[in-house]
Amino acid sequence: MTRATTTARRTVTLQQRPAARVRRRRLPVWAQSLALLVVLLAVWEAFSGRLVDPFYLPAPSAIADALAESAVAGTLWANLWTTVQETAIGFLIGALAALVAGIVFGRSPRVAAVLDPFLVALNATPRVALAPLFVVWFGIGFLSKVILVITMVFFIVFYNTFQGVRSVDATYLRVATVMGASQRQIFRTVILPAATPLIVLGLKLSIPFALIGAVIGEFIASSAGLGYQIKLASNTYDTAGTMAGIFVLMVVAVLIDLVLNRIARRVLFWQPESTERTTNTL
Amino acid sequence: MSIPREPLIELVGVSRSFGRGAGRVVAVRDLDLTVGEGEIITVVGPSGCGKSTLLNMLARLDEPDAGELRFRGRPAAEADVEIGYVTQSDSLFPWRTLLANVEYPLEIRGVPKAERRERAMALLARVGLAGFENHLPRQLSGGMRQRGNIVRALVYEPDIVLMDEPFGALDAQTRLLQQRQLQDICAEERTTVVFITHDLQEAILLGDRVVVMTARPGSIKLVREVGIDRPRDLDHIHEQPRFQHLVTELWDALRDEVLRAAPAVAS
Numbered sequence: 001m002t003r004a005t006t007t008a009r010r011t012v013t014l015q016q017r018p019a020a021r022v023r024r025r026r027l028p029v030w031a032q033s034l035a036l037l038v039v040l041l042a043v044w045e046a047f048s049g050r051l052v053d054p055f056y057l058p059a060p061s062a063i064a065d066a067l068a069e070s071a072v073a074g075t076l077w078a079n080l081w082t083t084v085q086e087t088a089i090g091f092l093i094g095a096l097a098a099l100v101a102g103i104v105f106g107r108s109p110r111v112a113a114v115l116d117p118f119l120v121a122l123n124a125t126p127r128v129a130l131a132p133l134f135v136v137w138f139g140i141g142f143l144s145k146v147i148l149v150i151t152m153v154f155f156i157v158f159y160n161t162f163q164g165v166r167s168v169d170a171t172y173l174r175v176a177t178v179m180g181a182s183q184r185q186i187f188r189t190v191i192l193p194a195a196t197p198l199i200v201l202g203l204k205l206s207i208p209f210a211l212i213g214a215v216i217g218e219f220i221a222s223s224a225g226l227g228y229q230i231k232l233a234s235n236t237y238d239t240a241g242t243m244a245g246i247f248v249l250m251v252v253a254v255l256i257d258l259v260l261n262r263i264a265r266r267v268l269f270w271q272p273e274s275t276e277r278t279t280n281t282l
Numbered sequence: 283m284s285i286p287r288e289p290l291i292e293l294v295g296v297s298r299s300f301g302r303g304a305g306r307v308v309a310v311r312d313l314d315l316t317v318g319e320g321e322i323i324t325v326v327g328p329s330g331c332g333k334s335t336l337l338n339m340l341a342r343l344d345e346p347d348a349g350e351l352r353f354r355g356r357p358a359a360e361a362d363v364e365i366g367y368v369t370q371s372d373s374l375f376p377w378r379t380l381l382a383n384v385e386y387p388l389e390i391r392g393v394p395k396a397e398r399r400e401r402a403m404a405l406l407a408r409v410g411l412a413g414f415e416n417h418l419p420r421q422l423s424g425g426m427r428q429r430g431n432i433v434r435a436l437v438y439e440p441d442i443v444l445m446d447e448p449f450g451a452l453d454a455q456t457r458l459l460q461q462r463q464l465q466d467i468c469a470e471e472r473t474t475v476v477f478i479t480h481d482l483q484e485a486i487l488l489g490d491r492v493v494v495m496t497a498r499p500g501s502i503k504l505v506r507e508v509g510i511d512r513p514r515d516l517d518h519i520h521e522q523p524r525f526q527h528l529v530t531e532l533w534d535a536l537r538d539e540v541l542r543a544a545p546a547v548a549s
Contacts, residue, residue: 171373178341178367179387179438189390193377270377270418 058240066233067244075229080248082225086142086214087207090149094210095203098154102161106195107187112162123155128216135221145217145225152213153206160202164195197271200264207256215249226252287318288354290363290441290474291340295349298335299499308499309335313349315493315502317442320472324489326482326536328543332500333478337444340476341367353441366435366443366473370450372427374419380406380430381415387438405433409463425456429463436467445477449484461488462516469512482536486528487519494535497543504535 027035041060048059058066070076105112131148138144168191176190218227226245233241296313299306310332317323327333338344339351342358342365353361374383381402388398406415409429419427428448435443449457465488468475479485485492486508494503510524519525 169373171369171371172375174341174343175367175369175373176386176390177343178365178444179390179435180364181390185390189386190375193375196377270420272420 055237055239058243062240063243063247066238066240067247070229070241070244076248079224079226079229080252082142083211083214083218083227083249084252086145086217086225087149087210090146090213091153091207091210093146094150094153095157095206097150098157098202099161099199101154102158102199103165105158106162106165119155119158123159127151127213131217131220134217140221140223145214145222148217149210149213152209156206156209157199157202160198160205161195164198164202165191167198168194197268200267204257204260204264207260208253211249211253211256287321289316290319290321290354291315291317291476292352292355293349294352296339296346296351297348298332298339298344298346311499311501313500313502315505317474317476320474322468322475322477322488322490323493324477324479324485324491325493325495326479326485326532327495327500328497328536328540329480330498330543331495331539332498333495334446335500337446337476337478340442340444341365363442364438364440366438366440368428368431368435368443368445368448370446370448372419372424372431374427374430374434376419379416379418380411380422383419383430384415384434384437387434391438402433402437405437406430408467409433425452425460428452429460432460432464432467436471436473439471440473442474442476445475447479448477450480457484458516464488465512465514465516482529482532483520486525486532487514487516492528492532494532495539497539503539504532506532 026032044057045059045061048054048057048062054062067076105115127148130151131144134144134147138147172190172194173186176186181189214225215227215230218225219231222228226249230242230245230249233239233245293313293315297308297311299308301307313336315323325333325336335344339346339358345351345358351358353363356362374380375386378386381399384402384406385398388401393401403412403415406412409432411426411429411433414422414426419430422430428451432445432448435445449460452460461484467473477485477488479488489508492506492508494505495501496503506528508524508528510519510522
């Protein structure tokens with residue numbers, strides 16, 4: 001009896017104390033992140049030009065200057081717009097084609113089996129290696145980048161859609177069939193919603209790759225875009241300009257990720273909250 | 283004495299096997315059974331006795347490869363009967379709220395929105411789920427989900443409701459409450475039910491007749507009329523001599539089959 005009471009009291013104090021301490025002493029997480037950022041930038045600023053040659057590692061202030069310069073000149077916005085367009089258009093076409101293909105394949109195992117080796121081979125081919133070929137075929141302009149983005153996006157979305165359509169819990173299909181749903185109704189009301197989590201995951205995973213595709217396309221041959229701007233700066237040993245371009249790409253990727261997570265949470269309202277976050281491969 | 287009923291389900295020499303050659307497994311063999319309109323048939327048998335195979339054929343998800351299955355005198359595929367199906371595990375669509383799940387069968391039948399809402403809400407209220415209609419399945423307890431499952435199978439007033447161990451995963455108290463609710467609803471709607479269970483007592487307290495199946499290949503070992511008047515007092519039914527007699531008799535029959543099935547399960 002006494003022992004039980006003591007244990008109970010101890011449990012209570014153990015649970016309460018750290019919580020109280022957190023509330024009293026710690027800043028909110030975002031403030032801590034911000035503080036860390038400020039410290040890192042200050043250290044970087046102090047090192048650059050003193051311990052490290054600013055040619056290799058320009059100070060944050062120098063990068064900000066380069067950024068401001070190209071923003072004022074307007075080149076930043078033009079290049080940003082080009083890259084965003086290539087990414088968005090390539091993503092939309094690639095994702096749409098992949099959705100249709102994934103659904104068709106998922107619904108007809110025969111087609112899937114026949115085409116599977118081709119898909120495996122195509123998917124195994126490093127898409128980056130195709131980029132020079134695309135330049136020859138589609139020119140150095142907009143089109144070759146869009147095509148490269150499509151090839152990057154397609155397989156990721158395709159495989160996720162295919163898996164999503166194939167792995168619908170058989171119980172749901174049986175129940176719907178017995179309740180009298182037609183094949184079309186089953187597709188619309190059971191297969192599609194059940195496949196949505198994987199489809200959304202595929203879309204989320206593919207966006208960073210879409211951006212990679214656009215930038216690599218621009219590296220190889222182009223006259224516009226953030227990749228072009230970065231390449232131009234590095235060709236002239238302008239490390240501050242290069243890093244400014246990289247910084248903009250980073251911001252774009254983070255923004256896209258934020259928007260996507262918000263949309264995903266909307267669409268997948270019925271799924272338990274997950275702490276999973278998109279891995280950004282940029 | 284039970285009132286003679288119009289036959290709704292007729293199984294005549296129904297067999298079903300799976301696989302080919304040496305791997306061929308006969309799941310059920312020579313099933314003969316007639317289920318009358320409004321009758322509640324419970325089926326017990328050792329695991330692997332083909333209960334699910336039987337249920338799948340009744341659900342028209344599968345066809346017998348010998349014998350005949352008829353609904354109201356017509357071959358199963360052509361018969362104009364609607365079937366409700368309650369699965370062992372809860373199978374509410376996780377992307378729909380409880381209400382939208384219960385409305386689902388009405389929705390695919392094109393029932394107008396106001397009417398399907400009204401019918402779904404009425405049934406949900408009957409099983410004590412009013413106030414939870416806008417919850418998602420994952421926000422409900424296991425017992426609530428299974429009640430939702432049953433309500434979804436009843437809302438379109440099917441001719442036959444098939445239940446595959448619907449209470450198997452529930453704790454004892456929840457199960458008792460659900461058995462009582464099921465009995466009330468079935469009595470009121472005069473629904474024909476084929477109820478599969480591994481729980482002999484449940485089979486007796488819910489069924490008009492109890493079917494005991496043999497170990498694989500599953501066939502019908504015996505069928506017993508329960509003969510206890512409805513509405514049954516589920517709290518005290520265990521004290522009735524008729525109930526105790528049935529438990530003993532059916533358990534004797536079932537035990538042999540369970541023992542026959544056990545080595546097969548172990549190997």
